[in-house]
Structure formats: structure tokens, C-alpha cells
Amino acid sequence: MGRPPRRLLTPDWIADEALRMVDDSGDFTMPGIAARLKVRPSSLYNHISGRGEIIELLRARMMSSVDVEAVKAKSRTWSDVVIGLAREYRRSYAQHPRLIPLFTAHTVQTEVAFNMYNALADAFVSAGFSSADVLHAITAVDSFVLGSALDVAAPKEVWATPANANAAMRSAIAAATPLESRADAAFELGVRALVEGLVVLSRQAAN
Amino acid sequence: MGRPPRRLLTPDWIADEALRMVDDSGDFTMPGIAARLKVRPSSLYNHISGRGEIIELLRARMMSSVDVEAVKAKSRTWSDVVIGLAREYRRSYAQHPRLIPLFTAHTVQTEVAFNMYNALADAFVSAGFSSADVLHAITAVDSFVLGSALDVAAPKEVWATPANANAAMRSAIAAATPLESRADAAFELGVRALVEGLVVLSRQAAN
Incomplete structure (x- = not known):
């Protein structure tokens, strides 16, 4: 393995390599990162506690680029906030996507x-949702955003047109x-529909 | 490698092994499948054309368990059809999920x-959507369903409660x-909101 380049090993560098592995193959492993960095697996644990910490480091990177204050500053209504955050997210x-x-x-x-x-x-609190419904509404937005982020990585042709496709x-x-x-x-259609629908349902629940 | 157990190799058996690899590690490779089945990679190509065919075989399995006719039979409105299909899907x-x-x-x-x-x-055609909006509405439902399917695999504790979490x-x-x-x-909240919102937006577009 040679002498580990200890002066370079940082949590961020480890996370960089994990991210490359995920982009390539859909996952990372600690031995895989170590092999790519030409260090012993045990050296990684001097810098990070394990797999979970790497996932949270990567989540923090993705979340850091969501400018929450900018979205709030240009929003007039709670719907604008939700749609604006969903768009950034x-x-x-x-x-x-992987x-x-x-x-x-x-x-x-x-x-x-x-x-x-x-x-x-x-x-969602300002829209009048109960605490349980706040959590469900956040989860629904989360699910829609993550599915939509996967759709950005879709091939040019999402659907072939096989014999079985009907006229519609x-x-x-x-x-x-x-x-x-x-x-x-x-x-854009989906996020507006989802938020519009949450407005309708929250009004129904309030009556 | 020993003698390949040629009599057993079928597209379905290859797909089974690919699915196990995806469940374990998030992806599959042709050499990986071959190693697990103890056959030469070239033997796989006597039965399937490659990675794309395996993905479509697995998609066909997942889709086969969506009973479209049963959902249609018990639905009264187009919204019922969409919600019922989303639930099955x-x-x-x-x-x-991987x-x-x-x-x-x-x-x-x-x-x-x-x-x-x-x-x-x-x-969506019966709801009065244009062809382009039919495609976008299907995509929005698709994205929501796929994100929600990932949420089923979430840990018991989805969110920790760190110092930074606010009162809401x-x-x-x-x-x-x-x-x-x-x-x-x-x-359930999200799919009802999404479909309800699509109804509202389609009425607005029609006026």
C-alpha cells in the first residue's frame, strides 16, 4: 500500500471519493474508498466514524446549496415558500441522483x-396544519422532490412506444x-398541483 | 469455473441474481452476475442481450403485480383510477427500492x-388535459410514487432532533x-393532494 499520505486525508476528501463511487456504481464501501485513496481502511476511521457520517457529510453538501433565506425573502405566501424550496432542493x-x-x-x-x-x-404550521399533518406534508413534498430529481437523470426517451401503448x-x-x-x-405542474391540493385539503380539514 | 450449469441458465434466473445484487449493493454488473452464478460472462449473453434487457425484465416483474383492471373496476372517477394505480405501484x-x-x-x-x-x-385525457399535460401529469404521479416508495425503506427515525430543529x-x-x-x-395525504391539485389546475386551464 505504500506510506499513507496522511497529511491529505480529511473528512471532505473521503466524502469526495465516496461521492465518486456512488456516481459510478450506486453505493460506496469503506474498503472501496480506502483502495481508491491508496490508504488502509483503518486510516479512514481516524477521520470519520463510518458510513453514516459520510452519508451525512454528503447530505450536508447537497443541503448547503439550498438558499433557504433567499427563498423566504422573495416569497409572499407559505405556498411560495414551499414551491421555492422544492425547486432549489x-x-x-x-x-x-444515485x-x-x-x-x-x-x-x-x-x-x-x-x-x-x-x-x-x-x-405548513402557518397554513393551519396539525403537527402530524405538518410531518406528512413535508414527507409528501420530500418524496415528490426526490422522485423528480431522479427524473432529471432520465434518458432522452423516457418511454419507448411499444405495440401495447394506447392512443392516449x-x-x-x-x-x-x-x-x-x-x-x-x-x-412545475406537479409541485403546483401538490401544494394547491394541500391547500384544499387543509381547508377541508379546518371546516 | 467448472462446467457451466447450462441447463439452469434462463433470463429469469439471471434477473433473480441481478435483483439480489441490487438489493445488496444498489447496482448489478454482468461480470458480477456471472461470478455469482459461477458461469462465464459470455454464457449470460446466450440468454439475454445485456444490462438493458435485465432492467426491463425487472421492471416487468414489478409492473406485473399492479392489477390495473382491478383498480379500474372499483373506481368511479378518473381521480379514483389515478389514486388506486399510484397506491398499487x-x-x-x-x-x-434500490x-x-x-x-x-x-x-x-x-x-x-x-x-x-x-x-x-x-x-388524464378524460379529465380534459392536453397531450403535453397528460405526459407531465403522469410524470408528476410517477415521481411522487417513486419518492414515496423510497420513503417506505426509511429508517424508523426519519429525522433526528438536532439543536438546529425549530419549534414547528x-x-x-x-x-x-x-x-x-x-x-x-x-x-395518502400526498397522493390525494396531488390529484386534487391536478383537478384544480386542469379546471383553471380549461377556463
């Missing part, structure tokens, strides 16, 4: 993530715009 | 998937019910 996560199943399988711990979750919770589906496929604007348009 | 995909990024990165080709997509397209977020976390019912409740 999707943009950030779409850059590394991280998404690792994030959803791990407890959210990094402090910086709570800048966004706090703002979402405030928005064929017309819909034929109407598809190029990838980026298709994914963006679907996200 | 999530149930199926939640069993193997397949999801592989599916979203690959063109949908398997005929059986179009049983569901055709029914969704018919539902702390109350929401404290109100969380146990995992399965939490994820189900979030999905």
Missing part, C-alpha cells in the same frame, strides 16, 4: 438540513418536449 | 408497464406515528 439533488436512496435510508442528522425542514414546518399514451409521448424542459415542466 | 416498487434509480435512468420498454401508463393516460419541526417530529403508518399516511 430538486436542483441540488438532481446533480447526484445518492438519493442512500439518503432516504438514513436518519437525517446534519444540522444544515434543518434550515430547509424548519422553513417547511413553519410554512401515444399522443402524450408524441407531445413530449426535449428532456430538460420536459422534466422541468412536469416538476 | 408504490406497494410494488417499495419492495425493492431498483428505482436504475429504472428511472432507463427508457421504459416492457409492454406490461403500458397497462398502467395507458390507464393513467386515459384518466420539533412538534412535527414528536407527532410522528410508527414507521409504516407514518409513511402510509404521508403517501
